[in-house]
Amino acid sequence: MKEINLMPQSDFLVAAARSGDIVAINQLIKLWQKRIYNFALKYFGDHDQAMEVTQKTFISMNKNLGKLKDNGSFKPWLYRIATNYCHEEVRRQQKKWVFPFMKVQGKEDQSKIADTESESSFANPEKTLGNQELKDLLKKALATLPEEQRMVVIMKEYEGLKIREIAEVMAISDNTVKSRLYYALGSLKKRLDEWNITRENIHYEL
Numbered sequence: 204m205k206e207i208n209l210m211p212q213s214d215f216l217v218a219a220a221r222s223g224d225i226v227a228i229n230q231l232i233k234l235w236q237k238r239i240y241n242f243a244l245k246y247f248g249d250h251d252q253a254m255e256v257t258q259k260t261f262i263s264m265n266k267n268l269g270k271l272k273d274n275g276s277f278k279p280w281l282y283r284i285a286t287n288y289c290h291e292e293v294r295r296q297q298k299k300w301v302f303p304f305m306k307v308q309g310k311e312d313q314s315k316i317a318d319t320e321s322e323s324s325f326a327n328p329e330k331t332l333g334n335q336e337l338k339d340l341l342k343k344a345l346a347t348l349p350e351e352q353r354m355v356v357i358m359k360e361y362e363g364l365k366i367r368e369i370a371e372v373m374a375i376s377d378n379t380v381k382s383r384l385y386y387a388l389g390s391l392k393k394r395l396d397e398w399n400i401t402r403e404n405i406h407y408e409l
Contacts, residue, residue, distance in 0.1 A: 217274040228268070232261050238362065239285050245357050246289045248342075256288045263288075279371040282364065286354070286372055344394040352387035359384055 213234060219227030239260050243253035263284050271280055345353055351373075358364040358372065369380045 279368040355383045
């Protein structure tokens, strides 16, 4: 329901903002800022980097909004800007990140992932996992995916972008998006199966 209410308002604001309306530009930023921040936060798992990307995204949006040809393309256009700045930030930091929720720089960090299998939560596979525990497990599972697959999963499952919108953001075909999503979800299910996490004990359908 949120998406239905959001887009007409966005289209109206985009049209006004493209004409140079400062109030509309500020309202557009206010409307989308939290979503872009959350997107970047899922990418990095780091508040400061998410804020950096968010700030750069809206500076770029303000600078280039006049070049946007179609009001209805604003959403994938904005996410494409954010995606580009996410990639730029990774290169700038020159660190090895395991996207999107943790960074692994050595064997000690890698062992933290492996050690989750021996924790008490996994001792009884019939135990129902709490929401936070489930979120943590999904983060670790997502961190094992190749970057292109992780990006597709986040855009689709977390951000609610449509297949065609993801394709536009990543400059790939709809079929490529579907393929990456298929393999990503399959890999996630396999990883959770290895940890003995099933629909029965988490009440969550991947």
